Amino acid sequence: MSGSKGLNRQQMADLAARQFQDGWVVNLGVGIPTMCSNTDIGETDIVYHSENGIIGYGQVAAEGEEDLNLVNAGGQNVTLKPGAAVVHHADSFGIIRGGHIDVTVMGAYQVSCGGDFANWKLKGQKGGGIGGAMDLAACAKRVFIILEHTTRDGGSRLMSACDLPVTARGVVKLVATNFGLFEPTGKGFLMHQIAPGLTVDEIRAATGAPLTVVDNLPVVRLAG
Template sequence: MSETKGLTRQQMADRVARAFQDGWIVNLGVGIPTMCSNTDIGDRDITYHSENGVIGYGPAAPAGQEDLNLVNAGGQNVTLRPGAAVVHHADSFGVIRGGHIDATVMGAYQVSMTGDFANWKLKGQKGGGIGGAMDLAACARRVFIILEHVTRTGASRLVEACDLPVTARGVVTLVATNYGLFEPTGTGFLLREIAPGFSVEEIRAVTGGTLTVADGLREIDTTG
């Protein structure tokens, strides 16, 4: 095992980005998911989609080269790749609702072992931030979630059942945390890859529901 314990936010995004397949259109939501566009994807042709209408963007803009009118869903200044387009907000949602998104990557407060996720409202919060999450959850072919494994108080964000208002049920296919890569199975979480420095026992202790371990469990590669 590596001496470094856990994954940084960029490493979490890198691991999810490595799951993207050539030719995919990928929506990146607010927060850690936006970092996926910074990942070196080699010769794969990935079109990054933002709800605000930027389609085909690339990494964050270098300091001093920002275009203040060109931002991703999180408001960070980004660059454009060849063939990119800036479209009306309604057209951006037309891409989503038309079923053209191969994968959406979102943050969440909780993910359940049945693939439910909650990301729009906390307990006691008035209103909430729905955004396009429900549209994406309903229309994207795959839903990937990136989140910190535990809250600031140490509670697991991977839970047996969500106790926050649910965004969508049974749609999450892959979860990346700073502890590892997980798959909701319906009856628990399958640990597919483990973050550097953690043991299975440590992860099981901070994971809600049942944790099973994939055959040939390997450590997440943080070198690429």
Template structure:
């Protein structure tokens, strides 16, 4: 759990997992996104894909029961579900590039309300970490982002335009943070849900772009 107000990392991941529809092939990126495969979403059938060629994995392995040959995108030991399959890296990205991934869930440093996002290079850095994010962001049917609402120093991460080099342009359709669930609308973010105990004023104060609020604003949906 981070030091910021609002929801835990697993709760934020749970909320995005509730967006997954029956039969979707879902790719989870490094970091918070990998927590989505722990969420109990009832009878909804999801096929989790990891960029390293694992199709049909399940929750993280219990301590002491890890298979050293089996990791997800974050290098964490996961479990396989019945019907799982393994492919090599070029085939794994063939699946991605050919548009078979219904949604990819990625972490980010910044998301802009025009749907651009940045997650591979910090301000002023020479190097970066792209991993599979550019392939996924360009080719998945949908891109969801999961992130802390602000930087460690309290600066906004949801902003009008990205300040650092982008990973892809105009692709993000949902952003879940410790403060709420958002949709980039172009010139503003629409807040779909708000975290328990958080006010709209607090969200606006910590967001670097306009935040639109519907007449009835539901509270962030949590796991049972």
């Protein structure tokens, strides 16, 4: 990941996390999304939910202070905030299917401008890794995706249509990449923020669907 252009992994997570609204219940998926719980979002009051039944967790536990029986979706040892609760898996997915999650943030291989995304199966693969992604994608109020804008060979991960098997259709509201923040509009992607050091033209060339930009396009604010 290092060496690629634009934002690093934590900065991509920060970009997504800064779109959370006060009072939201937020579910974070494996990989870069789990880094959203490290983002300083000031006074914003967020409840982090993990699919394994943890409601109200905080940052990753400091070295030596881990509870080995307390993990987030990625298996990292996390801490609990005051007010936290633990439920079993059926209740945890009842929270998900019941529409009690304001946003789920997930990684993906591809996302389409129609709001489809693919994150469980590679081309030609037998089986795959679904985890809780299909439940979350189908039932959370919003889906945010964090992914590298391009593949290792330079192909775009933001496409007109996914060519991998999808996880859900028409559900993605926002996409944070190393190049900026994008909204699938059905016809293309609307860029809301641009990463420092990039131009709209080079992002357009690296995007597999029509790209439009908001007026007075803001540059992504970096922490620190």
